[in-house]
Amino acid sequence: MKNLIAILMITFAGLSTIQAQQGMDKFQVQVDGLGCPFCAYGLEKKFKEFKGIKDVAIDIETGDFTFSYPAEKALSLEAVEKQVEKAGYTPIAGGVTRSDGTIEALHGKKNPVVANNTKTVKGKTMVSGNCSMCQARIEKAAMDQVGVQDATWDKNTKILEVQYDETMTSIQAVEEAIARVGHDTEHHKAHEEAYENLPGCCQYERIESKKQNK
Amino acid sequence: MHRVIYLVAFTLLFVACKEEEKETSWTFSETIGLKAINPIGLTSTDEGIWLSDGDRNRLVLVDGDGKVVSAVDSLDRPMHIASQDNKIYVPTYGNDQLLKIENGLAEQIAIADSLDAPAGIDIRGDELAIADFYNHRILYSDNGKDFISFGQQGKKDGQFYYPTDVQITDDEIWVADAYNNRVQIFDKSGNFKKIIGSDAKMNAATGIFVTETEVMVTDFESERVLVFDHDGNLKQELRQGVTKPTDVIIYMGDLYIANYRNGSMVVYKRG
Numbered sequence: 001m002k003n004l005i006a007i008l009m010i011t012f013a014g015l016s017t018i019q020a021q022q023g024m025d026k027f028q029v030q031v032d033g034l035g036c037p038f039c040a041y042g043l044e045k046k047f048k049e050f051k052g053i054k055d056v057a058i059d060i061e062t063g064d065f066t067f068s069y070p071a072e073k074a075l076s077l078e079a080v081e082k083q084v085e086k087a088g089y090t091p092i093a094g095g096v097t098r099s100d101g102t103i104e105a106l107h108g109k110k111n112p113v114v115a116n117n118t119k120t121v122k123g124k125t126m127v128s129g130n131c132s133m134c135q136a137r138i139e140k141a142a143m144d145q146v147g148v149q150d151a152t153w154d155k156n157t158k159i160l161e162v163q164y165d166e167t168m169t170s171i172q173a174v175e176e177a178i179a180r181v182g183h184d185t186e187h188h189k190a191h192e193e194a195y196e197n198l199p200g201c202c203q204y205e206r207i208e209s210k211k212q213n214k
Numbered sequence: 215m216h217r218v219i220y221l222v223a224f225t226l227l228f229v230a231c232k233e234e235e236k237e238t239s240w241t242f243s244e245t246i247g248l249k250a251i252n253p254i255g256l257t258s259t260d261e262g263i264w265l266s267d268g269d270r271n272r273l274v275l276v277d278g279d280g281k282v283v284s285a286v287d288s289l290d291r292p293m294h295i296a297s298q299d300n301k302i303y304v305p306t307y308g309n310d311q312l313l314k315i316e317n318g319l320a321e322q323i324a325i326a327d328s329l330d331a332p333a334g335i336d337i338r339g340d341e342l343a344i345a346d347f348y349n350h351r352i353l354y355s356d357n358g359k360d361f362i363s364f365g366q367q368g369k370k371d372g373q374f375y376y377p378t379d380v381q382i383t384d385d386e387i388w389v390a391d392a393y394n395n396r397v398q399i400f401d402k403s404g405n406f407k408k409i410i411g412s413d414a415k416m417n418a419a420t421g422i423f424v425t426e427t428e429v430m431v432t433d434f435e436s437e438r439v440l441v442f443d444h445d446g447n448l449k450q451e452l453r454q455g456v457t458k459p460t461d462v463i464i465y466m467g468d469l470y471i472a473n474y475r476n477g478s479m480v481v482y483k484r485g
Contacts, residue, residue, distance in 0.1 A: 036418055036434050037254060037268050037460070037474060038347065038378055038392065041291045041307050042331055048308075088348075088376075200417040200435020 024054065024068040025075065029094035029106060030136045031063045031084055035199040039089065046087035050075065061201065063092075063133040071099035077106050092136045120149065120163060123171040127153055127160045128184040128204045137202070141181045142174050160185075240441065240469055241485035242454040245478050246280040253472035253479070255294035255334075255421070256461045257302060263465055263479075264302055265472060266292035273302065273315065280479065286315055294334035294345070294379045294421060294461060305332030305344060312344065327353060327361060334379035334390070334421075341402075343387055345377040352380055352389055354404065364404030369394055372406035379421045379461070388429065390422045397422055397431055397442075410446035421461035421472075430469065432459035439471055455480040 034040055040058040043065060047053055055068040065084075069075045077096055084091040095105040127138050135153050138160060142151035147168025153160040162174055172187065179188035182198045184206060195203065251274055253265040262283070264275050268291050275284040290308030297303065302315040303323075310330060312323040323342075334345035342361075344353040350367035351374065365374045379390035386407065387400045395416040399407045410429060411419060417435035424430075428449065431440045437457055441450040458475035469482040 036392075036420065036458075037252070038293075038307075038331075038333060038376065038420070041268060042348065045291075045308055045331055203417070203435075 023071045023099050025071050025099055026055075026068050026097045027066065027075075027077075027080060027094070028096070029065045029080060029084060029091050030133070031065050031089045032092045032133060032137055033089040033199055034058065034060050034063045034065075034133075035201060036060060043084065043087045043089060046083055050083070062131070063136070063199075065094075077104055081106060092133075092140045118165040119167050121166045123162045123164065123174075125160050125162075125171055125175055126158050126186040127175075127178055128158060128206070129153070129155060129202065130204045131155060131201055133199060134183065134202045134204070137181055138178055138183055141178045141183075145169050145174050145177050148174060238484050239450050240452060240482035242452070243468070243481040243483045245455045245480050246276075246278070248276065248280045248477045248479060249282075251276075251280075251282070251477050252474050253477070254460045254474065255292070256463045256470060256472050256479075257295045257297040258463060258465045259297050259300045259302065261300070263463075263470065264295065264297070265479075266295050266304065268292060268307070271308075273304065276479075284318070286318055286320065289313070289320070293332070296336045298337045298339075303335045303337050303342075305329075305335045307331045307333055307347070325353070325361065327363065329353075333377065336380050336382045338382040341382050343380045343382050345380045345389065347376055347378060350374040350376065352377060352387065352400070352404070354382075354387055354402065356402065362404050364400065365389075371409065372398070372400075374398070378419075381422055381424045383424055388422055388424050390419050390431065392418050392420050392434075395419050397429060408446070410442050411440065411448075414440055414442075414448055416440065421459070423462045423464060425464060430462045432462055432471065434458055434460060434474075439469075452480075452482060 040060050043058060044056050052070045053067050057066045081091045091106060093106060095103060097103050129138055135155050138153045139151045142148050142162055147165040148162060150163040175185040175188045178185050179190045182190045182194035184190050251267045252269045254268040255266040257264050261275055264273055266273055271289050273286040273292055274282045277283050290306045292304045293307045295302055295304050304313040304315060313320045314323055329346050330348035332344050333347040336343045340358045342355045342358050346353055351363050351365040353361045353363050355361040369375060374391050375393040377389050378392040381388045389398045391398050396412045396419060397410040401407055411431055416433040419431050420434040421432040429442045433440055439452040439456055439459055439462055440448060442448055456471055457473045459471050460474045461472045463470050471480040
Protein backbone atom coordinates (compact mmCIF):
# COMPACT_ATOMS: atom_id res chain seq x y z
CA MET A 1 0.00 0.00 0.00
CA LYS A 2 2.86 2.37 0.93
CA ASN A 3 4.49 1.61 -2.41
CA LEU A 4 1.28 2.38 -4.24
CA ILE A 5 0.96 5.75 -2.46
CA ALA A 6 4.57 6.57 -3.29
CA ILE A 7 4.05 5.68 -6.96
CA LEU A 8 0.89 7.78 -7.09
CA MET A 9 2.68 10.73 -5.48
CA ILE A 10 5.60 10.52 -7.93
CA THR A 11 3.19 10.23 -10.86
CA PHE A 12 1.21 13.24 -9.64
CA ALA A 13 4.39 15.26 -9.17
CA GLY A 14 5.50 14.33 -12.68
CA LEU A 15 2.16 15.28 -14.18
CA SER A 16 2.18 18.58 -12.30
CA THR A 17 5.63 19.39 -13.68
CA ILE A 18 4.54 18.57 -17.22
CA GLN A 19 1.40 20.65 -16.74
CA ALA A 20 3.47 23.52 -15.37
CA GLN A 21 5.80 23.36 -18.36
CA GLN A 22 2.81 23.22 -20.68
CA GLY A 23 1.41 26.30 -18.97
CA MET A 24 4.40 28.41 -19.93
CA ASP A 25 4.71 30.84 -22.83
CA LYS A 26 8.12 30.72 -24.46
CA PHE A 27 9.60 34.04 -25.55
CA GLN A 28 12.50 34.52 -27.92
CA VAL A 29 13.81 38.02 -28.62
CA GLN A 30 16.81 39.17 -30.60
CA VAL A 31 18.28 42.11 -28.74
CA ASP A 32 20.52 44.72 -30.28
CA GLY A 33 23.26 46.23 -28.14
CA LEU A 34 24.12 43.23 -26.01
CA GLY A 35 27.83 42.79 -26.17
CA CYS A 36 29.22 41.99 -22.78
CA PRO A 37 28.31 40.20 -19.55
CA PHE A 38 27.32 43.53 -17.98
CA CYS A 39 24.67 43.90 -20.69
CA ALA A 40 23.46 40.31 -20.41
CA TYR A 41 23.20 40.37 -16.61
CA GLY A 42 21.55 43.79 -16.83
CA LEU A 43 18.87 42.50 -19.16
CA GLU A 44 18.35 39.49 -16.91
CA LYS A 45 18.09 41.81 -13.88
CA LYS A 46 15.44 44.02 -15.45
CA PHE A 47 13.36 40.96 -16.35
CA LYS A 48 13.43 39.76 -12.74
CA GLU A 49 10.69 42.35 -12.27
CA PHE A 50 8.45 39.91 -14.16
CA LYS A 51 7.66 37.57 -11.28
CA GLY A 52 7.52 33.97 -12.37
CA ILE A 53 10.06 34.27 -15.20
CA LYS A 54 12.01 31.06 -15.81
CA ASP A 55 14.62 29.47 -18.08
CA VAL A 56 16.34 32.79 -18.84
CA ALA A 57 19.12 32.37 -21.38
CA ILE A 58 21.14 35.12 -23.05
CA ASP A 59 23.74 34.63 -25.76
CA ILE A 60 25.92 37.73 -25.93
CA GLU A 61 27.46 36.60 -29.22
CA THR A 62 24.14 36.48 -31.10
CA GLY A 63 21.93 38.70 -28.94
CA ASP A 64 19.42 35.85 -28.51
CA PHE A 65 17.36 36.22 -25.35
CA THR A 66 14.92 33.47 -24.39
CA PHE A 67 12.72 32.85 -21.36
CA SER A 68 9.52 31.16 -20.24
CA TYR A 69 6.65 32.87 -18.48
CA PRO A 70 3.43 31.58 -16.92
CA ALA A 71 0.71 31.56 -19.57
CA GLU A 72 -2.02 32.66 -17.17
CA LYS A 73 -0.25 36.01 -16.78
CA ALA A 74 -0.67 36.66 -20.53
CA LEU A 75 2.53 38.70 -20.83
CA SER A 76 2.31 40.78 -23.99
CA LEU A 77 5.10 41.23 -26.50
CA GLU A 78 4.70 44.99 -26.10
CA ALA A 79 5.52 44.65 -22.38
CA VAL A 80 8.57 42.56 -23.25
CA GLU A 81 9.66 45.11 -25.83
CA LYS A 82 9.34 47.96 -23.30
CA GLN A 83 11.28 46.05 -20.68
CA VAL A 84 14.14 45.38 -23.11
CA GLU A 85 14.22 49.10 -23.88
CA LYS A 86 14.13 49.92 -20.16
CA ALA A 87 17.24 47.80 -19.75
CA GLY A 88 18.95 50.01 -22.34
CA TYR A 89 18.75 47.78 -25.40
CA THR A 90 16.72 47.49 -28.59
CA PRO A 91 14.52 44.51 -29.46
CA ILE A 92 14.88 43.87 -33.16
CA ALA A 93 13.09 40.60 -33.78
CA GLY A 94 11.47 37.69 -32.04
CA GLY A 95 8.19 36.43 -30.79
CA VAL A 96 6.38 34.15 -28.41
CA THR A 97 5.04 30.63 -28.62
CA ARG A 98 2.02 30.60 -26.36
CA SER A 99 1.28 27.53 -24.28
CA ASP A 100 -1.62 26.68 -26.63
CA GLY A 101 0.72 26.66 -29.62
CA THR A 102 -0.21 30.10 -30.95
CA ILE A 103 2.75 32.02 -32.33
CA GLU A 104 3.03 35.81 -32.23
CA ALA A 105 5.82 37.85 -33.81
CA LEU A 106 7.44 40.90 -32.23
CA HIS A 107 7.95 42.60 -35.56
CA GLY A 108 6.19 40.74 -38.34
CA LYS A 109 8.90 39.94 -40.83
CA LYS A 110 6.54 39.66 -43.75
CA ASN A 111 4.89 43.00 -44.53
CA PRO A 112 1.40 42.42 -45.93
CA VAL A 113 0.76 43.20 -49.54
CA VAL A 114 -1.36 46.32 -49.30
CA ALA A 115 -3.07 46.59 -52.65
CA ASN A 116 -3.95 44.63 -55.75
CA ASN A 117 -2.13 46.95 -58.14
CA THR A 118 1.28 46.20 -56.61
CA LYS A 119 4.25 45.54 -58.80
CA THR A 120 6.52 43.17 -56.94
CA VAL A 121 10.13 43.01 -58.00
CA LYS A 122 13.27 41.47 -56.57
CA GLY A 123 16.53 43.27 -55.96
CA LYS A 124 19.97 42.54 -54.57
CA THR A 125 22.66 44.65 -52.99
CA MET A 126 25.78 44.23 -50.91
CA VAL A 127 25.60 45.18 -47.23
CA SER A 128 28.53 45.16 -44.80
CA GLY A 129 28.11 43.33 -41.51
CA ASN A 130 29.46 40.48 -39.46
CA CYS A 131 27.07 38.47 -37.40
CA SER A 132 23.56 37.33 -36.56
CA MET A 133 22.88 40.59 -34.74
CA CYS A 134 23.88 42.45 -37.91
CA GLN A 135 21.53 40.20 -39.89
CA ALA A 136 18.57 40.99 -37.65
CA ARG A 137 19.31 44.73 -37.75
CA ILE A 138 19.78 44.84 -41.53
CA GLU A 139 16.65 42.80 -42.27
CA LYS A 140 14.59 44.84 -39.82
CA ALA A 141 15.76 48.14 -41.37
CA ALA A 142 14.76 46.80 -44.80
CA MET A 143 11.43 45.38 -43.62
CA ASP A 144 10.52 48.64 -41.89
CA GLN A 145 10.39 50.29 -45.30
CA VAL A 146 6.81 50.51 -46.52
CA GLY A 147 6.47 48.34 -49.61
CA VAL A 148 9.15 45.81 -48.69
CA GLN A 149 7.64 42.34 -48.54
CA ASP A 150 10.68 40.27 -47.74
CA ALA A 151 14.35 40.85 -46.98
CA THR A 152 17.05 38.28 -46.38
CA TRP A 153 20.72 39.05 -45.74
CA ASP A 154 23.42 36.39 -45.91
CA LYS A 155 26.25 37.07 -43.48
CA ASN A 156 28.68 34.99 -45.53
CA THR A 157 28.09 36.47 -48.96
CA LYS A 158 26.98 39.90 -47.57
CA ILE A 159 24.21 39.92 -50.17
CA LEU A 160 20.80 41.29 -49.24
CA GLU A 161 17.91 39.99 -51.32
CA VAL A 162 14.82 42.16 -51.19
CA GLN A 163 11.33 41.64 -52.53
CA TYR A 164 9.40 44.88 -52.75
CA ASP A 165 6.61 46.79 -54.43
CA GLU A 166 8.35 49.15 -56.83
CA THR A 167 5.38 51.50 -56.83
CA MET A 168 6.08 52.13 -53.13
CA THR A 169 9.83 51.91 -52.61
CA SER A 170 13.14 51.26 -54.30
CA ILE A 171 16.36 49.42 -53.65
CA GLN A 172 18.03 52.82 -53.13
CA ALA A 173 15.55 53.69 -50.38
CA VAL A 174 16.18 50.34 -48.72
CA GLU A 175 19.94 50.92 -48.88
CA GLU A 176 19.55 54.37 -47.32
CA ALA A 177 17.49 52.90 -44.47
CA ILE A 178 20.12 50.28 -43.82
CA ALA A 179 22.92 52.86 -43.88
CA ARG A 180 21.00 54.88 -41.28
CA VAL A 181 21.31 52.00 -38.80
CA GLY A 182 25.07 51.80 -39.30
CA HIS A 183 25.68 49.37 -42.17
CA ASP A 184 27.50 50.40 -45.34
CA THR A 185 25.77 49.26 -48.51
CA GLU A 186 26.87 49.08 -52.10
CA HIS A 187 25.86 52.68 -52.78
CA HIS A 188 25.43 54.29 -49.37
CA LYS A 189 27.93 54.67 -46.58
CA ALA A 190 26.67 54.83 -43.00
CA HIS A 191 27.48 57.94 -40.99
CA GLU A 192 30.45 57.52 -38.68
CA GLU A 193 28.24 58.05 -35.61
CA ALA A 194 25.80 55.30 -36.66
CA TYR A 195 28.71 52.94 -37.27
CA GLU A 196 30.30 53.81 -33.91
CA ASN A 197 26.99 53.10 -32.17
CA LEU A 198 26.97 49.50 -33.38
CA PRO A 199 27.91 46.88 -30.78
CA GLY A 200 31.56 45.91 -30.97
CA CYS A 201 30.95 42.53 -32.57
CA CYS A 202 28.95 44.25 -35.34
CA GLN A 203 31.66 46.77 -36.22
CA TYR A 204 32.67 45.29 -39.54
CA GLU A 205 35.83 46.29 -41.35
CA ARG A 206 34.99 49.33 -43.42
CA ILE A 207 36.26 49.68 -46.95
CA GLU A 208 37.09 53.19 -48.02
CA SER A 209 35.44 54.09 -51.28
CA LYS A 210 36.06 57.36 -53.11
CA LYS A 211 32.64 57.07 -54.69
CA GLN A 212 30.95 56.67 -51.34
CA ASN A 213 32.94 59.44 -49.71
CA LYS A 214 31.90 62.09 -52.22
CA MET B 215 89.09 69.31 -23.49
CA HIS B 216 88.65 65.95 -25.22
CA ARG B 217 88.29 64.34 -21.81
CA VAL B 218 85.48 66.73 -20.92
CA ILE B 219 83.67 65.96 -24.18
CA TYR B 220 84.03 62.20 -23.59
CA LEU B 221 82.82 62.63 -20.02
CA VAL B 222 79.74 64.61 -21.11
CA ALA B 223 78.97 62.10 -23.89
CA PHE B 224 79.32 59.17 -21.49
CA THR B 225 77.10 60.89 -18.92
CA LEU B 226 74.41 61.59 -21.55
CA LEU B 227 74.54 57.97 -22.75
CA PHE B 228 74.27 56.70 -19.18
CA VAL B 229 71.27 58.97 -18.43
CA ALA B 230 69.59 57.88 -21.69
CA CYS B 231 70.07 54.21 -20.76
CA LYS B 232 68.61 54.83 -17.33
CA GLU B 233 65.59 56.56 -18.89
CA GLU B 234 65.10 53.61 -21.23
CA GLU B 235 65.26 51.24 -18.29
CA LYS B 236 62.37 53.12 -16.64
CA GLU B 237 60.28 52.63 -19.75
CA THR B 238 60.40 48.82 -19.80
CA SER B 239 57.25 47.43 -21.28
CA TRP B 240 55.08 44.43 -20.52
CA THR B 241 55.89 41.17 -22.28
CA PHE B 242 53.52 38.26 -22.77
CA SER B 243 54.43 35.35 -20.50
CA GLU B 244 51.66 32.75 -20.47
CA THR B 245 47.96 32.00 -20.65
CA ILE B 246 46.43 30.18 -17.70
CA GLY B 247 43.34 28.19 -18.66
CA LEU B 248 40.42 28.35 -16.25
CA LYS B 249 38.11 25.37 -16.41
CA ALA B 250 34.42 26.35 -16.25
CA ILE B 251 35.12 29.92 -15.13
CA ASN B 252 34.19 33.05 -17.06
CA PRO B 253 35.90 35.73 -14.99
CA ILE B 254 34.67 39.28 -14.60
CA GLY B 255 36.76 40.71 -11.75
CA LEU B 256 40.17 40.05 -10.23
CA THR B 257 41.68 40.74 -6.84
CA SER B 258 44.36 39.22 -4.64
CA THR B 259 44.76 38.27 -0.99
CA ASP B 260 47.53 36.45 0.87
CA GLU B 261 45.96 33.25 -0.45
CA GLY B 262 46.43 34.21 -4.10
CA ILE B 263 44.22 35.44 -6.93
CA TRP B 264 40.44 35.53 -6.58
CA LEU B 265 38.13 35.84 -9.55
CA SER B 266 34.46 36.65 -9.71
CA ASP B 267 32.69 34.14 -11.95
CA GLY B 268 29.54 36.03 -12.83
CA ASP B 269 28.04 33.33 -15.02
CA ARG B 270 28.18 30.86 -12.13
CA ASN B 271 27.39 33.26 -9.28
CA ARG B 272 30.55 32.63 -7.29
CA LEU B 273 34.04 33.76 -6.34
CA VAL B 274 36.92 31.37 -6.88
CA LEU B 275 40.47 31.26 -5.59
CA VAL B 276 42.74 29.70 -8.19
CA ASP B 277 46.26 28.34 -8.04
CA GLY B 278 49.04 29.05 -10.52
CA ASP B 279 47.64 26.44 -12.91
CA GLY B 280 44.16 27.94 -12.80
CA LYS B 281 42.69 25.17 -10.67
CA VAL B 282 40.00 26.16 -8.18
CA VAL B 283 41.35 25.97 -4.64
CA SER B 284 38.40 27.51 -2.87
CA ALA B 285 35.02 28.98 -3.79
CA VAL B 286 32.29 31.18 -2.34
CA ASP B 287 28.93 30.31 -3.92
CA SER B 288 25.41 31.74 -4.09
CA LEU B 289 26.40 35.29 -5.01
CA ASP B 290 24.02 37.01 -7.43
CA ARG B 291 26.24 38.02 -10.36
CA PRO B 292 29.43 39.15 -8.59
CA MET B 293 31.33 41.71 -10.66
CA HIS B 294 34.51 43.80 -10.18
CA ILE B 295 35.85 42.89 -6.76
CA ALA B 296 38.42 44.41 -4.39
CA SER B 297 40.28 43.29 -1.28
CA GLN B 298 41.88 44.65 1.85
CA ASP B 299 43.36 42.81 4.83
CA ASN B 300 42.33 39.49 3.25
CA LYS B 301 38.69 40.53 3.13
CA ILE B 302 37.05 40.54 -0.28
CA TYR B 303 34.55 43.23 -1.24
CA VAL B 304 31.94 42.15 -3.78
CA PRO B 305 29.25 44.10 -5.62
CA THR B 306 26.45 41.69 -6.52
CA TYR B 307 24.95 43.12 -9.68
CA GLY B 308 21.87 40.90 -9.71
CA ASN B 309 20.44 41.94 -6.34
CA ASP B 310 22.05 45.36 -5.76
CA GLN B 311 24.07 44.39 -2.70
CA LEU B 312 27.58 45.00 -1.46
CA LEU B 313 29.21 42.16 0.45
CA LYS B 314 32.31 41.78 2.57
CA ILE B 315 33.62 38.22 2.53
CA GLU B 316 35.94 36.99 5.23
CA ASN B 317 36.93 33.35 5.72
CA GLY B 318 34.24 32.32 3.26
CA LEU B 319 31.45 34.10 5.13
CA ALA B 320 29.55 36.95 3.49
CA GLU B 321 28.37 39.99 5.40
CA GLN B 322 26.25 42.67 3.76
CA ILE B 323 27.59 46.22 3.78
CA ALA B 324 24.73 48.56 4.64
CA ILE B 325 24.31 51.56 2.43
CA ALA B 326 21.50 54.10 2.71
CA ASP B 327 21.29 54.84 -1.00
CA SER B 328 19.74 52.32 -3.37
CA LEU B 329 21.93 50.86 -6.08
CA ASP B 330 20.93 49.57 -9.50
CA ALA B 331 23.40 46.94 -10.66
CA PRO B 332 26.65 47.76 -8.80
CA ALA B 333 29.39 46.72 -11.21
CA GLY B 334 32.59 47.67 -9.40
CA ILE B 335 33.90 48.43 -5.94
CA ASP B 336 37.16 49.61 -4.41
CA ILE B 337 38.35 49.86 -0.82
CA ARG B 338 41.28 51.86 0.51
CA GLY B 339 41.52 52.18 4.29
CA ASP B 340 38.15 53.57 5.35
CA GLU B 341 37.40 54.81 1.85
CA LEU B 342 34.90 52.99 -0.35
CA ALA B 343 33.87 53.64 -3.96
CA ILE B 344 31.14 51.96 -6.00
CA ALA B 345 30.39 52.03 -9.73
CA ASP B 346 26.58 52.11 -9.91
CA PHE B 347 25.98 50.85 -13.46
CA TYR B 348 22.33 51.60 -14.26
CA ASN B 349 22.31 54.83 -12.23
CA HIS B 350 25.32 56.06 -14.22
CA ARG B 351 27.08 57.38 -11.15
CA ILE B 352 29.81 56.78 -8.59
CA LEU B 353 29.27 56.60 -4.85
CA TYR B 354 32.24 57.51 -2.65
CA SER B 355 32.75 57.52 1.09
CA ASP B 356 35.82 58.56 3.04
CA ASN B 357 34.61 56.76 6.17
CA GLY B 358 32.76 53.76 4.74
CA LYS B 359 29.40 55.07 5.95
CA ASP B 360 28.54 58.48 4.54
CA PHE B 361 28.50 58.54 0.77
CA ILE B 362 28.59 61.29 -1.81
CA SER B 363 27.24 60.60 -5.28
CA PHE B 364 28.55 62.09 -8.50
CA GLY B 365 27.83 61.72 -12.20
CA GLN B 366 24.74 61.21 -14.27
CA GLN B 367 23.92 59.60 -17.59
CA GLY B 368 25.59 61.38 -20.47
CA LYS B 369 28.64 61.78 -22.61
CA LYS B 370 30.01 65.10 -21.38
CA ASP B 371 32.92 65.54 -19.00
CA GLY B 372 31.94 64.19 -15.59
CA GLN B 373 28.98 62.22 -16.95
CA PHE B 374 28.89 58.46 -17.35
CA TYR B 375 27.46 55.92 -19.71
CA TYR B 376 27.38 52.68 -17.75
CA PRO B 377 30.43 52.83 -15.42
CA THR B 378 31.79 49.36 -14.64
CA ASP B 379 34.90 49.74 -12.49
CA VAL B 380 36.42 52.18 -10.04
CA GLN B 381 39.70 52.64 -8.18
CA ILE B 382 40.70 54.95 -5.36
CA THR B 383 44.26 56.34 -5.28
CA ASP B 384 45.94 58.84 -2.93
CA ASP B 385 44.15 61.90 -4.25
CA GLU B 386 41.81 60.67 -6.94
CA ILE B 387 38.99 58.38 -7.98
CA TRP B 388 39.46 56.63 -11.34
CA VAL B 389 36.44 55.35 -13.22
CA ALA B 390 36.11 52.93 -16.13
CA ASP B 391 33.35 54.77 -18.01
CA ALA B 392 32.65 51.65 -20.04
CA TYR B 393 30.32 52.71 -22.83
CA ASN B 394 31.76 56.19 -23.15
CA ASN B 395 34.92 54.22 -23.97
CA ARG B 396 37.18 56.18 -21.65
CA VAL B 397 38.58 56.56 -18.16
CA GLN B 398 37.56 59.56 -16.06
CA ILE B 399 39.42 60.94 -13.07
CA PHE B 400 37.82 62.87 -10.19
CA ASP B 401 39.01 64.42 -6.97
CA LYS B 402 37.64 63.06 -3.73
CA SER B 403 34.87 65.63 -3.64
CA GLY B 404 33.59 64.22 -6.92
CA ASN B 405 34.87 67.10 -9.05
CA PHE B 406 35.84 66.14 -12.58
CA LYS B 407 39.58 66.41 -13.25
CA LYS B 408 40.38 64.79 -16.60
CA ILE B 409 39.72 62.09 -19.18
CA ILE B 410 42.09 59.43 -20.44
CA GLY B 411 41.77 57.26 -23.52
CA SER B 412 39.07 59.14 -25.43
CA ASP B 413 41.19 59.10 -28.58
CA ALA B 414 42.26 55.45 -28.22
CA LYS B 415 39.14 54.14 -29.99
CA MET B 416 38.25 51.83 -27.14
CA ASN B 417 35.05 49.86 -27.37
CA ALA B 418 33.75 49.13 -23.86
CA ALA B 419 36.38 50.17 -21.30
CA THR B 420 35.30 47.60 -18.73
CA GLY B 421 38.10 47.36 -16.15
CA ILE B 422 40.93 49.48 -14.81
CA PHE B 423 43.95 49.12 -12.59
CA VAL B 424 45.98 52.15 -11.55
CA THR B 425 49.58 52.03 -10.30
CA GLU B 426 51.81 54.94 -9.28
CA THR B 427 52.87 55.50 -12.88
CA GLU B 428 50.44 53.62 -15.12
CA VAL B 429 46.77 52.97 -15.72
CA MET B 430 45.74 49.75 -17.44
CA VAL B 431 42.37 49.57 -19.17
CA THR B 432 40.61 46.52 -20.59
CA ASP B 433 39.12 47.25 -24.00
CA PHE B 434 36.51 44.48 -24.04
CA GLU B 435 35.24 44.50 -27.62
CA SER B 436 38.59 45.34 -29.22
CA GLU B 437 40.20 42.51 -27.24
CA ARG B 438 43.19 44.37 -25.90
CA VAL B 439 44.53 46.03 -22.77
CA LEU B 440 45.86 49.56 -23.07
CA VAL B 441 48.58 50.91 -20.81
CA PHE B 442 48.61 54.68 -20.32
CA ASP B 443 50.70 56.96 -18.17
CA HIS B 444 48.85 59.22 -15.77
CA ASP B 445 48.83 62.03 -18.34
CA GLY B 446 46.90 59.81 -20.73
CA ASN B 447 49.77 59.03 -23.09
CA LEU B 448 49.37 55.56 -24.55
CA LYS B 449 52.46 53.55 -23.65
CA GLN B 450 51.56 50.07 -24.78
CA GLU B 451 48.81 47.97 -26.30
CA LEU B 452 48.62 44.35 -25.11
CA ARG B 453 46.87 42.00 -27.51
CA GLN B 454 48.59 38.63 -27.28
CA GLY B 455 46.33 36.11 -25.56
CA VAL B 456 43.67 38.73 -24.80
CA THR B 457 40.06 37.76 -25.61
CA LYS B 458 37.13 39.80 -24.30
CA PRO B 459 39.07 41.12 -21.28
CA THR B 460 37.09 42.33 -18.27
CA ASP B 461 39.68 43.15 -15.62
CA VAL B 462 43.37 43.57 -14.95
CA ILE B 463 45.54 43.62 -11.82
CA ILE B 464 49.18 43.60 -10.82
CA TYR B 465 50.00 40.61 -8.63
CA MET B 466 53.52 39.83 -7.37
CA GLY B 467 54.87 42.32 -9.91
CA ASP B 468 53.19 40.64 -12.89
CA LEU B 469 50.18 41.85 -14.82
CA TYR B 470 47.16 39.52 -14.89
CA ILE B 471 44.30 39.94 -17.34
CA ALA B 472 40.93 38.19 -16.97
CA ASN B 473 39.56 36.89 -20.28
CA TYR B 474 35.81 36.50 -20.06
CA ARG B 475 35.09 34.72 -23.33
CA ASN B 476 37.35 31.71 -23.24
CA GLY B 477 37.80 31.57 -19.48
CA SER B 478 41.47 32.26 -18.96
CA MET B 479 44.00 34.60 -17.41
CA VAL B 480 46.90 36.08 -19.32
CA VAL B 481 50.13 36.92 -17.57
CA TYR B 482 52.50 39.65 -18.73
CA LYS B 483 55.88 40.34 -17.15
CA ARG B 484 58.16 43.33 -17.17
CA GLY B 485 60.75 42.75 -19.79
